[in-house]
Amino acid sequence: MHIKKADIFGFGKWVDHTIDFTDEPFICVYGDNESGKTTIQQFLLFMLFGMPPKKRAGYKPKMSGKMGGRLTVDDPEAGEFVIERLHDVQNGKAVCYTPDGQEHDETWLQDRLKGMTKETYQSIFSFSAVDLLDIRSMREEELGEVLLGIGMTGSNSIHALEKRLDAQLGERFKPFGKKPEINQQLASVDTLFQSLQQYRETEGDYRNKKEVLQQLNDELGQLQDELTKSKDAIFRLEKKRQALPILKEYQHVLQQLQTYPDPFSFPEQGMKRLEQLNEKLLPLRSELSVLRHNLNEYTSKRNAIWNSFFDDAVYEQLESILEQKQQWLDVHKSLNGYGETIQKLEWQIHAEMEQLNVGITAEDLQWLQLPFSAEKTWNQLKSDMDQVMVTKEQLEEEHRQLLKEEEYLHVQKDKQQASLADTEREKELQETVHQYHRQKQMLHDQDEQTWNWDQLKKQKEKQAAAWLTGGIAAAVILSVLAFITDRMTLLGISGVILAASIGQWTAGKRSHREMERMLVSKKPASGEITENEKQEAEKTLAANDEMKQELSIVQEKLRSNEMTFLKWEEKKSGLEQRENRVQRQIKEQWKQYPFLEQMDSAHWPALFHPLKHVLELHRDKQRQEQAYEQQLQKSRHFDERIDHFFHELKWDIAGKSTTDKVKEMENVQQEYWNGLSRIDQYDEWIADTEAKQREVQQKMQVYDEEIAHLMDMAGTETEEAFLAKGKQLEEKQNHAAKMSELDNQLARILPGDDYERLPAMELPEEHTLEANYEKESDRTSRIEQELEQKRQERADIHAALSGLESSESYSETLHRFTTEQEKLERLAEEWAVLKSAKEILAETKRNYRRNYLEQAIEKTTHYFHLLTEKAYGKIYPPEGTQSFQVEARNGIRYDVNELSQGTIDQLYVSLRLGISEVMSEKHRLPFIIDDAFVHFDPVRTKRIAELLAGVSEQQQVMLFTCKPDVMDAAANVSRADSKSSIRIPLS
Template identity: 65%
Template sequence: MHIKKAVIYGFGKWVDHTIDFTDESFVCMYGNNESGKTTVQQFLLFMLFGMPPQKRAGYKPKTSGKMGGRLTVHDADIGAFVIERLHDVSNGKAICYTSDGKEHDESWLQKQLKGMTKEIYQSIFSFSALDLLDIRNMHEEELGEVLLGIGMTGSNQIHTLEKKLDDQLNKLFKPFGKKPEINQQLASLDTLDHALKHYQKNEQDYRTSKESLHQLDNELILQQRRLDETRDAVFRLNQQRQALPILKDYHRLKNQHQTFPDGFSFPEDGIKRMEQVDEKLLPLKSECSVLQNNKDAYVTKRNDLQNDLYDETVYEQLAAFLEEKQTWLDRQKQIDEYAKTIQKSTWQINEELKQLDAGITMDDLSWLQLPFSAEKTWNQLKNEWDQVELTKATLNEEHRQLLKEQEYLHVQKETLQASLMTTEQEYDLQETVRQYYRQKQIQDDVTEQAKNWYQLKNRQKSQTNIWVIGGIVASALISIVALAIDRMLLLSAAGVILVASVGQWVLGKRSVLELDEMIASTNTDSISVTEEEKQEAEQLLKSNDDNKQEWSILQDKWRSNDMAFWKWEEKQSEWNHRNNRLQKQVAEQIRQYPFLKQIDLSHWPALFHSVKHVLDEQRHKKWQEQQCEELLQENRRYEEMIDQFFHDSEWITTNRSTMDQLTEMENILHEYRKSLSLIDQYNEWIADTEAKKNNIQEHMRLYEDELAHLLSIAGTDTKETFLAKGKQLQEKQECAMKIAELDDRLVQLLSGDDYETLIVNEPPDERALESAYERETDRISDIEHFMEQKRQERADVKAYLASLESSESYSDTLHRYTAEQEKFENMAEEWAVLKSAKAMLADTKRHYRQTYLQQVMEKTTHFFHLLTETSYCRIYPPEENKSFRVESCDGIRYDVHELSQGTIDQLYVSLRLGISDVMSREHRLPFIIDDAFVHFDPVRTKRIAELLSSVSNKQQVILFTCKPNVTEATANVTTIHGRIPLV
């Protein structure tokens, strides 16, 4: 099964979104965290397997009231079909639409999934990073069993279930444990049992009273039985008292019935039957006489008709001739139609030959033959001619276009060549541009230098002014101080400072003048190339470059045109050869069919059908002439036979047409058949009359036999004695009916034994019966009084027992013992169920191991070999006390806990792929992986991507990931970037 497209109406954060899984078998859906990848995965599971209402509510979109979608899948057996589920329609059940337009329900989808459920699917065809994390956190001693379970079912649930069963069994019971619940319950029952035995030893009186109560119960049961027997006897005696008058009448009638003679023979309802026989015999005798008279009249008329007929062979010949009459008439009609058709065909053929105007005459049609191959040949020649003419026109047009293009290119080349510069001109322009940029660079350098010199000049002016002002101020201050303290030496120092300041000012002034001269000298240079000249030179150079490029393009087009001319010449040569071959074939056809010479080749196929039609009409005309001649011969033979028959029969034939002879034959045969019909009618009436007569006589014999039979049964000879004997029999029957009626009443009143006794013997004495009834009634009173005494004694003993049982210690202990025993039984039943479940799980594992584990291990070994880059060549499942093992290519075997964590992850992935491959042979479902390789390094990620790509050749693989390195490793597959659409 291959998922093609998912249309999400609303599911979680996805609303009105379509995901196209394309036609690729390996699809990678990439997106950051919280981008909706897991929601898409849950949507796919929801569409395939449904979802409970409570869980569906968690995926109901916040921004839309519609929850559900459509999933387009392709199955190898039934083709493409669409699965649609809506939250509010049929409680989320699926509606499937197949390509033939039919709708199917949830059961049909489950049938296509072959019973696959969501849980089984996730354990076989889906895994995630959490599964690898569980493997990483597992103890060494558990790892082997978990991998075995994954190899068998695709998940670690078998190991989890076994561990859970072991924990529950140990929690319930251990053979030598004290803490398990069953062990504690057994100890509690032992304690309560000892307490009950202690109470029972101190209550011996309780047992004695119990035995007395039991004896009293037995005595009451015995007395109750005697009471029931006595009451039954009273009831029977009372029945006999009520039945006594009926018994007396019964015995009286029985004695009267015995007075009638034994062996009394008389037919049942004999008198009535005798009267019925007499009533039916008289009309039958009268009807029999009438039928005999009718029969004699019919025989006379039949004989008269038979004497007037010809011999039967004459009528047979007439019938034979008349049977051929319609055929003769039909042939005559066909002859006339053939004559008209032949005349019309001759005229039509002549007209069509005139219209063809191909020089074909009626005589030519006799020898002309147009085989089926001729039509094919003419069509081929016509098509070939059309192609040759079309090719010729195409070549002429192509040649004209090539010449036109060559002329245009020639003009363009001459024009463009005239506009190209010489090498010297181009060099001069380039030198002008270079000179402009050199002068511009110098100008920029001079400007920058002048700017620096101005700055230096200003600084020197400022420094000179500072020196002068500072010297004058310092001299003045020193002079004032020297005058104040009267130190002449300080005045000399002040003079020296003043002279130095003036000297520094003079030097600075000279330096500034030199700078002015230098700046003035740099400004005297001028630029010889202007901006306009530079732009004009650049424009001319650019235009020249464009012309060069266009010249190169023209050169390429010129070479292409030359190549096209060469190809055209080859096509023209090929056309000449093809045309010559066509002309030879046309000449050969004209030699075979000269009339084609004056017909254009393009009309040959149409001419073929026209000539073929004329030839068909000519053949059809000849066939009609032959048929007409055969019909004429048949009619002549038939007419000669009729004439010969009339001559042999000596009937009149002079000047009579065949139609008149046939009419006379029909009249004779009609009279013959009419006479035969009357004869058959008379024979039928005679037979019918005879049958009726025989039937009446048969009825008469039956009634006469019935009368004799009645007299024979009664043993009489006359009707009078028969009737007297019948009256006596009626009296005996009435007596027997009364006896039977009394017997029915006695059966209802008396019991079975009493009835059998009293019906045979004489009725009992009434006084003795009353005495026995009173005696049994008194006995009932005595038994009831005795039972009342025993009931009182039983009540006293029971009250004593109740006082003993009212002790709370014994009753509480007994109640607790019963409750604890019931609790123990429930625990034991639970322990037995868990033990059976563990045994069944072990049997299932053993069966699966024998059936599928070898196939899974072979596939797992193949995948593991590829993932580890041939580092490991074989995998051994656990057996006996050995753990899961792998064998490296150098023959060394390692237990699973000796492997690195990355290798264990690779082994786990190989197991999941192996079980999926084996199971996919029956369940062809997509394999879904949710970020299972986030802990893999880039090398291992690339290996697993390559492996999944090979797996996708047989099974669709859908990978959800948020890691860019995974998408890079799967760059050769279709990648869908998942993100939540803006609503």
């Protein structure tokens, strides 16, 4: 199978990406780390073998909702086809498209892969540098065994299974052990057997009696077998006598059953299905009849309602008149309201005029006007007069307060001047505060310097530790190289590096201690200002400042008091002028409204609103009378329109009020609306009934078609013929059932071998059965008598032995011996099963060696010979605990662990290539290698590239690498950059 192209819709970091693997068999995919090479490998494995949902979730693209792609492959048998897998389609199952346009499923793809699984593929046709690391991390004695396990199964499961079997065998038995279960059980059984022998030797004739007892048991066994055979013969004869009538009936029913045709063409459960279809059709036919009757009735009632209506113009005029009904009702309601309001206003005006009693009559209301300015003027005059009186009182109280305040401020001024501190004391306190702040700033600077030194110290200590660790590591490496290469100069260099590292580390420690001593020495000097002294000074200064502010405020208040005295005198002069002006304005209002002269100006504002209210009531009464006349005209117009409508329809209006006429018109309109509603309901019922009728007819058609299909299957044209044929089938089934019933009866009666010969059995004669039965009965009686005699003899011997074995110790020992012996047999059986399993596993491995390992080692030797330029001629596979060995050109053998890392990797690569070539005779799948040449020098890398080019002639090879030297070594093959979708051919 050859991979030609990969179209990645979305997989990990790859989205809408195409990789062309061309027709070249050897391809090198190059890219830096994290460039997506491993993702491409996983995509190829996903397309070929699928992937579980949880693992697929890890490769869902971050920037796209699609996950999956297409893989174009060329198969020698199926030709070129495309594999498509999508995460959210069929749970990630494959869909294959062949050139003929057909689609195939996952099973078809597995057939193309010949049953190859992902795990088997990775163990045979794929490996990476990680596999080499796993091999090198194992113990030396296990390396050869694990390599063999990889060749056999692709994992070390056989190796682990063999170790488990060895462990379980060791737990059960060891030839010279004491703790295993079987060893302990053998010791226990041996001890009990010796005790049992001591009890038995006490009786001289115990063995002779046991031999006689054994002989009797053998004879009883033979007699019992003869008795069993005789009774079995009697039993068979008895069963044949019992089954004879049934056998006769069985043959009779068999002859009748053979008269019916075979095969019998009739549908499965045809009679029942026909009956069920007719039962389903019967209610449908009844329902269809009911629906047709309902349809006719709905149509008739609808037409009758429609014919009972007036012309549309009548209903339109009726609706137009009734739309004004509410207006007419509102007009009547308004007329009643207006009449009541006018009467109430007349009573209210008369009552309020009497209450005012200011000399104003109802006739005066016609000419009296009270503008808005009158209220304002009256309120202003009242307010001005009130303010004049209040201001007089305030000025007198203010004069008294000014005199008291002036006296108080002079007293406060004298007290504050006596409490102030002198200037020298104030300066001393200020210096104390300043000295404390300078001291605080110095301490802060010192703390910041200490913190900076701690950070620098940690950084320096980390650098010194790194130098020391690096120096020790370099010294150790150089020392190891010195012992390996016998170059003592390297040992001297390692000592110099180690001494320099330790010296650097010691010098750093010494400088840190000196710096710390220097920082500790910078402590603040004694005799500095304390926190309490500073707070006391600040408190005293604040109290002195506060006293200064209070003295300044008192002085300012004294100046303000003097200014207030001057303002008071000005206010008194202004008040006298204002009082004269208010008196002149009051006299002017007397001239305009003569009735005010009888009242004090203080009551004028209270008179304004009651008088204004009376004037508003008078005007409201006039407006109500005008509105009453307008509503009366509207009512008369509505009455005339209704009378005209009744005259046109020639309806009787004698003795009817307007309300009765409107109610009659509403009844006619309601009947019209109800009729329309019933018509709509009938239209809906008619449509629903017609739809149901069509639905029932469709259901009946389905059942009719099924009945016709049953007739066709039975080969009949009418139901009568169908029923007749069904009855014939029923008779045949009854005979078959009877045949089965008789067969079951015979199976219960006859023994197994007689029942098996039933079809070919000839019916025996009844007298022959009786004669044979009598003969076997006589033989049975004779054997039973002889058995009874032998049993008596055995009972006598048992009685004699019971006396010898009556001791309780002997019985207990015998019971324990039997129990322990059974346990030993069970443990031995388990040990034998495990031993057999181990032998089968060993035989399987030997078979594998004989069948495949020789070919694999031969191929491995060939590749290893080429990679090492014939430096090693032969490879010897592991035997027992011995690992792989190689033979050099000079004939010296080397264990695999004696080789260099690069040579071990060459051996492992050669082994994988050899195994792949042997296994690929059936599976021609691409060989995938992921940076497995990390320990190869340029020469070896060039050789492996040439070798893989040769392998690619028979099998496609894909090499994934991030090493430029590996890419350059593969310069003669096709190369694809993992960062681009375009293949780069190299010359």
